[in-house]
Amino acid sequence: MERLKLVMQYFQSNSESISNGICIILALVSVKLYTSFDFNCPCLPQYNKLYSLGVMIVPPIILFFLGVLVNRHAGVMMDEWMRPIGNRSKNPAVVKYLFSSMIQRAMLAPMVWILVTLLDGKIFICAFSVSVNPVLFSGLPNNTGLDVIKIMAKVPCKEDTIFNNSSFRKAVSRYIRCYSQAVGWSILLFLIVLGALGRLIKPCFDNHATSLQTRYWSNYLDVEQKLFDETCVLHARDFARKCVVQFFEDMREDTVLSLPHPLFITNSRMEWEDEEEERLHGVSKQEQVDQLLNKWYYSKPELDVTRIAHRPRMCVTWKNRDGKTLYSDV
Amino acid sequence: MDKFRMMFQFLQSNQESFMNGICGIMALASAQMYSAFEFSCPCMPEYNYTYGIGLLIIPSIWFFLLGFVLNNNVSVLAEEWKRPTGKRIKDPTILRYMFCSITQRSLIAPAVWVSVTLMDGKSFLCAFSINLDIDKFGNYSLMMGMSEMEKMKLLARIPCKDLFEHHEIRVAASRYIKCISQACGWMFLLMMTFAAFLIRAIRPCFTQAAFLKTKYWSHYIDIERKMFDETCKEHAKSFAKVCIHQYFENISGEMRSFHHNRSSMDDTDKEEEDKRSDEEKLLGIRAQEDMNKVLWNWHTCKPALALRKDKMDGATNGFVKGHTPVVEKREWAVYYSKV
Numbered sequence: 317m318e319r320l321k322l323v324m325q326y327f328q329s330n331s332e333s334i335s336n337g338i339c340i341i342l343a344l345v346s347v348k349l350y351t352s353f354d355f356n357c358p359c360l361p362q363y364n365k366l367y368s369l370g371v372m373i374v375p376p377i378i379l380f381f382l383g384v385l386v387n388r389h390a391g392v393m394m395d396e397w398m399r400p401i402g403n404r405s406k407n408p409a410v411v412k413y414l415f416s417s418m419i420q421r422a423m424l425a426p427m428v429w430i431l432v433t434l435l436d437g438k439i440f441i442c443a444f445s446v447s448v449n450p451v452l453f454s455g456l457p458n459n460t461g462l463d464v465i466k467i468m469a470k471v472p473c474k475e476d477t478i479f480n481n482s483s484f485r486k487a488v489s490r491y492i493r494c495y496s497q498a499v500g501w502s503i504l505l506f507l508i509v510l511g512a513l514g515r516l517i518k519p520c521f522d523n524h525a526t527s528l529q530t531r532y533w534s535n536y537l538d539v540e541q542k543l544f545d546e547t548c549v550l551h552a553r554d555f556a557r558k559c560v561v562q563f564f565e566d567m568r569e570d571t572v573l574s575l576p577h578p579l580f581i582t583n584s585r586m587e588w589e590d591e592e593e594e595r596l597h598g599v600s601k602q603e604q605v606d607q608l609l610n611k612w613y614y615s616k617p618e619l620d621v622t623r624i625a626h627r628p629r630m631c632v633t634w635k636n637r638d639g640k641t642l643y644s645d646v
Numbered sequence: 647m648d649k650f651r652m653m654f655q656f657l658q659s660n661q662e663s664f665m666n667g668i669c670g671i672m673a674l675a676s677a678q679m680y681s682a683f684e685f686s687c688p689c690m691p692e693y694n695y696t697y698g699i700g701l702l703i704i705p706s707i708w709f710f711l712l713g714f715v716l717n718n719n720v721s722v723l724a725e726e727w728k729r730p731t732g733k734r735i736k737d738p739t740i741l742r743y744m745f746c747s748i749t750q751r752s753l754i755a756p757a758v759w760v761s762v763t764l765m766d767g768k769s770f771l772c773a774f775s776i777n778l779d780i781d782k783f784g785n786y787s788l789m790m791g792m793s794e795m796e797k798m799k800l801l802a803r804i805p806c807k808d809l810f811e812h813h814e815i816r817v818a819a820s821r822y823i824k825c826i827s828q829a830c831g832w833m834f835l836l837m838m839t840f841a842a843f844l845i846r847a848i849r850p851c852f853t854q855a856a857f858l859k860t861k862y863w864s865h866y867i868d869i870e871r872k873m874f875d876e877t878c879k880e881h882a883k884s885f886a887k888v889c890i891h892q893y894f895e896n897i898s899g900e901m902r903s904f905h906h907n908r909s910s911m912d913d914t915d916k917e918e919e920d921k922r923s924d925e926e927k928l929l930g931i932r933a934q935e936d937m938n939k940v941l942w943n944w945h946t947c948k949p950a951l952a953l954r955k956d957k958m959d960g961a962t963n964g965f966v967k968g969h970t971p972v973v974e975k976r977e978w979a980v981y982y983s984k985v
Contacts, residue, residue, distance in 0.1 A: 317648055353765065354765070354766070356767070356821055356824045356825055356828060357821070357825075358821055358822050358825040359818070359821060360782070360822065363822075363825060367825050367828075367829065370829060370832065371828075371832070374832045374833075374835075374836055375832065377836060378832075378835055378836055378839045381839045381840060381842075381843040382839060384843060384847065385839075385842060385843055385846055385847075390846075390847060391846075391850065394847065394850040394851070395850055395854065398850055398851055398854065399854070473817075473821065475817050476814065476817070476818075477814060548862050548865075549865065552862060552865055552866040552869050553869050553873070555866065555951075555953070556866060556869045556870035556872075556873040557873050557877075558953050559870060559873075559949060559951065559953065560870065560873045560874050560877050561877065561929065562949065562953060562954065563940075563944070563949045564877065564881070564929040564930070564931060564940060565929055565930060566949065600952070600953035601951065601952040601953065602950070602951035602952065605862065605951075606859055609855070609858045609859045609862055610855055610859070612858065613854050613855035613858060614855060
């Protein structure tokens, strides 16, 4: 339990690790999907290749789209790309960086699917059993009325009794599986070499300083969007609470006027009310909220927080009637 | 147990993740229900198609409706749709947004059912075994000399293992139909994922500013409803407390005021604070008719979305003439400074 919590905390520490975590989960889902999928070769000459290549290609496309869908950076990138300039200039390098990192992460699960199918070999056997030359192997059954193509097409299906437990079927399957695994390992080797080369050679071409900047600002955009959503949520909560209390109090003013004796009405504010007023940041009308949200999209603020960071702080000094200082912030 | 508690806490942290959790649970339930369900094809020409296709479609409709039932936002949407305008105008884009998000979440469990059914292949085999051309699978002599009706009856028995004697033909035919069914399943998944991708990835190109607005206000409506329920509960509690206090005071009126003057300041101070905070929590609503009016107006005449800043004491309490509050405040200040 503790380990799981630690792992989750590590992954949630910044937005890049969250994306990496989701990427890995999707790769595991892809493996699980392959093992639970019941591969069912039709064993007919016209349909074998179509079915096998379909199973090898369509699920990776689905996994790719899923990878893009669950990646937060896709939304951030689209926002940054499509927004009007407003007070903040646009940085195309950030958009390019977000795009490339999103594509790289989305490609992991499809590659895992393709590699797993190649290393397992069932799909290759189904697709290419018709193309194997049966002369290479002994034991081809020739007492059935079928031609060679149809017999070879039935090789992937274990239940078919025309082979009669002969070793012909097993030999052909082994042969094709060997090819399939060779292709799989070569692709894996190629990808790893490509990744290693890319890592080693990139510093020669890229300016490290600009890449540090790009990474910082892309992380910043992600965090900013998350914080904006959180602030909106908190603001909505306080707005709702005040609206409800105000509604009750409005009803009160109507009823108070109709009573024979005036009520003793306190108007003292509780501490939590002050805190809530602060959280509203002065935005307390529907039109103000609409204007705020509109401006957030059409004219994002500049990246300059000097005004609020160096706001003068109020210092309080409490003195009692005799002039003795009870408490002071100074 | 600890794991479940952590998961529940994480899911309940906000409304969206809670709804996503319910979505995920329903998807798993749909997959589990399929594996637990015992599929039994009737193997008769008149009923095969109905059974096969019915099993594909009716549970998906059922899961879709169940998604609507389990979603809290449905009642919020209905309320917002049907309320009278009152002081707050209605925004149709918010209703559309809420309806779209509810529908999207409810579509996940039916999609899982349909894909699992198609990948398994049994329902297609049951529905389409009659339409097979059995000559493709070899053994041409099987259907010589049979009438149309007998041919159909024979083909209809293919899905049932114990009713069809020719093992190889049955295996070959079921493999063929299962392959078609799986192809349909993958195409279906591809279409759904592509549609979701288009909606999520392309939408920001068009209506991002309006989208921020509708997202905020639909979340606001949900939260406001919760806040109103909470305020009503707190009010009811304070109402009950004050009501009971007053009842006891009415019964033992003289004795209470006599004791009140003689007891020390420390004891009654806390009680007075409690009584005062309860009185304040009442927000001025102290009678049944007033509370009924509050609850009635909340639906028929919702307040405008515009908060006032707090007014000064004198303005609201004009007719009280300000004596009692001023005296109260002074005493409060004097007492405080003695500490």
